[in-house]
Each structure stands twice: as C-alpha cells, then as structure tokens.
Amino acid sequence: MILFGVFLAFPIIASFGLSFTSFGLTDLQNPIGATFVGLDNYAALLSDDRFWKSLFNTVYFVVIGVPATLLFGLLIANALNRGVTRFRTVFRVGYYLPVITSIVAIAVVWRFLLNPDVGLINMALAAIGIDGPAWLANPALAMPSIIVMAVWRNLGFAMIVFLAGMQAIPASLYEAASIDGAGRWQMFKAITIPLLRPTILFMTVITTIGYLQLFEEPLVMTDGGPLDATLSVTMYMYQQGFEFFHQGYASAIAYVLFLIVAVIAFLQFKFLRSDD
C-alpha cells in the first residue's frame, strides 16, 4: 500500500509538478528549490522541431504498426482456430516466443539481420537477385524496418488473445452457417469478426498504448538516427532527461505522452460502453 503510493502514485503527481520547473542537474539534491517556470516548458515544446519530429515518428510507428500487428495476429489465430488442429501447441509456442523475449536481445539480433554486409536478410535478397539496401542507415527505410521487427515480435500476443476470444464463439454458429453453404471467408467475415469486436477494440487500444512508448528498438538499433528518422517521444524524453539533464523539460514531454495515452484510454471506455 505504502510502497504503491510512494513509488507509483507520488511520481505521477511529482512528474506533473516537475514539468512546470526548470529542474536540472543542480536541483537533484534539493528538489523543492527548483525554479518554477509555469508553462514555459510546454511553450518551448511547441516550437521544438525535434519534439515534433519525435511525435511524428511515433505516430507513424503506431499508425502502420498497430493495424499490421493485429491483422497478422488475427489471421494466424483464425487459421489455428478453424482447420489447423494438429501441432497447434507448437504453432502457439513458436509464434508467441518473441513476445516473452527481451526487446534488447531481439533488437541486437535484428540489427545484425538487417546489416547490409553480414546480415541474413540481404543475403536472402541477393539469392533472388536483389541488391538489398542498408536498411537502418537509410532515413526512409529505418522506421519501416523497425515496424517490421515490432510486428514480428508482437503478433504472437495478438494471436493468443484473439484465439481465446474465438474459442468463446459457439461452434453451433459455424455449423449453422456451414449448412447454409457459407464458405470459410464468409464465416470469418460474418461470424468471427463481429463477435470478436470487443476483443479487437481492446487489443487496438493496448497495442496502441504499448507502441506509443517505443524506446528500446531505436535506442539499440539506430540511436534515433539516421537524421532523427527513428527518434521516438520516449527516446527524446530520455535524451532530454538523462543526457542533457533537463529533467523539467523531459517531464513535460512525458506528460504530453501521458495525455495522448489518457485520451486513447478514455475513447476506448466510451466506445466499449456504447458497445455493450
């Protein structure tokens, strides 16, 4: 109880307070003495090009990454639920494996996979006659590469949740549809998707909230580069707070992110309520 208050509830409030100060390295010993600067940090954010860039990159990552992750998760779950019955556990474990693995380890391995000289991906492309690019060194390709990796890592989570949702759908519905002559695609569209709607909505929200916090992948793979093409909001917050020691400013960045997350969570609850 007390722990919870001290280390979770307190920091959230403190962070809000910090975001109104010019808190820096020298204030670490005396947090109360930090200078109050009102909304200056937020005003500075508005005209900070790197912040806008990081916000754009994060939104780019979310807008492409979330639908792709959910789509693959849904298709695999559907294949496992209907038709494929043998080796189901093997498939489940295999697809879920990356989800429980450290992002750092995955990012290190993928950095080598994507390496233009020694990487497996360009080797495979060379085998079919394509001269693969330097994925992570190209500003236009770096973020798509990270998105592919994130989809690869997270589709297993979507798969598990969708699979559980699908197995709650009564088999009699499919039998009735099958007697009426419905094909697999029709059943998927007319039974599975509508009945899975709450699950899909829920997964959209938690995947979005997770993806908004993109951090480890660019840190390990690109350090936010090239030319800030993969700089995410969380990464920019980290740089401001722990490389430049502008903790007050970093708190303001954290709060903007928090607000975005809160709005999405709020919209979800509204959606779900009107749904039920």
Place this chain on the structure above:
Amino acid sequence: MTAATAPNQPQAGAPKAPDAATGSHRRRSARWSYILLIAGLVLMIGPFLWMILGSLKPAQDFLRNPPTFLPSEFTTSSYGRLLDQLDFPRFFFNSSVIALAVTIGTLVFCPMLGYALAKLPWRGKGVVMGVVLATLMVPAGITLIPNFVLMSNLGLVNTYPGLILPFLVGPFGVFLMRQFMLSIPDELLEAARMDGANEFRVFRSVVMPIATPVLATLGILTFLGSWNSFIYPFVMAQEPQMYTLPVALATFSTGQYQADHGMLMAGSVVLVVPVLIVFILFQRWITEGIATTGLKG
C-alpha cells in the same frame, strides 16, 4: 477467470468437416493454412536459430561475404569473451536477484491489496481502486524521472533496493488479484470467520490456497517482466557492477563492442535462453494467463 481453460481444449470450436460435398475443398484450404503457418513459423524461429548459431561462430565467419548461416566450425570463444572482457556472471546475478525479489514481493503484497480491495470494507477503498486503475494506463516513462529524483535523494541510485523497491507492488498484479478475489464466494469467508479465524487467518488459509493457479501465472509473468525490463534499470544502474543483462547488452552493443558480433550474439543467448526455458516449461500458465487477463482487462 473462466476463459482460462479454453485455449487448450483440442479443437473446441472446429466443426469436423461434416458433409462430403465441401470436404475436399476444406481439406485443400486446410493444407494451405498449414503451409502458410509453417512458413510463418520458420520466420518466427529463424532469428533465434541465427542468434544461437551466430554465438557459436568463430570471429572470421562474420567477415565473410556473402555471410553463412552455419558456423564454419563450432566454438565457444564468443562466450569466453563475455567472461574475460565483460563481467557477464555479475550481470546474470544482478538480473536474477532483482527478478526474484520483485517476484516474491509481488506475490506477497499484490494478493494482500487485492484481497483488501475485493473483500474488506474500508474508507477510501474507492479512491485506491481508482488510483490502481489509473496507474494501469500510465506509461513507464512518466514515473521514470520522479522516481530517479526520489531515489537520488534517498541515496538508492546504483543499489539493489533502488532497482527493486518500485516494483514490489504493480497495478497489474493488484488488479489481477482483485478480479480473482471477487470471484471467491463470501459464504466461504464467512464460514471461516464463524469458525473463529481472524482476518489474516482467513486470508492465509482460505483465500491463498484457492488463488494458487492465479498466483503461479502472476509469478511467472512478473519474473519474465522483471528479467526483461529495461528503461528503469537502464537509468538507475549507472555503474557497470549494477547492470542487469538487458542494460549490459544494450550498453555494450551500442558502445565499444558494437562490432563484436559473436560476443553480442552470445550475450543475447544468455539473456534469452533462461526465458525460453521458463516459457517452454510453463507455456500453459503463461498463454492462458495472458489470454485471461487480456480479456478481463
């Protein structure tokens, strides 16, 4: 918690190709499903195989163009460098101590708070529940800076308590336990109270035994989460002797050792393999727990 049993029932929802007319069509599309799923599986497992094989390659294999999938000879020299040039046993020890402490703390505190929120009447309960729900949604980044400031003032940066304390009670664990406790019938608790058990006794002898499966899931998920956690220890462990495995790997892979592919692959293996073992041993608990809590959230 009723959805928990669903994923493992063999072909719960699948009708078994009842009529002969569509049977061959269905078999054909099932075959395609298998082919695509196996191709996907290769893509999922491939990077892991490449990591393990890469960790066993001699250094000159990484200079080859085109690169090779299999090592030209198997060697453990990359693992040797983890020991000689870096203090990997120490990082392994740090990760283990922190993950174990966090798991034990979670298993002690979360059920208590969950029980209090679900079954005991007290003032301010609604407020606390609101705070728990609100913090479920809070990005890790937002508590990072204030926690760091707090820890600096307590002198706990670069210490085990500094890395462990903030995670002893997580909103996820509290929420999970509360949801589970709500499903325990009040009559059961009343019966125990009638027999003269005090509140702690009821909790320990009635509630906890019923909660064992949920506790197992929570424990495994907490352990894995702590083992893999990155941003917080990355900020809080500033001296190499306090690095956890992910922090060490991230730091060295972007620093002076970034060209030593073999060693970084070996480091990744050290980080990943314990998780794989835990996962394969407990995969039922994990996937069911995820599915259940996911739907319950």
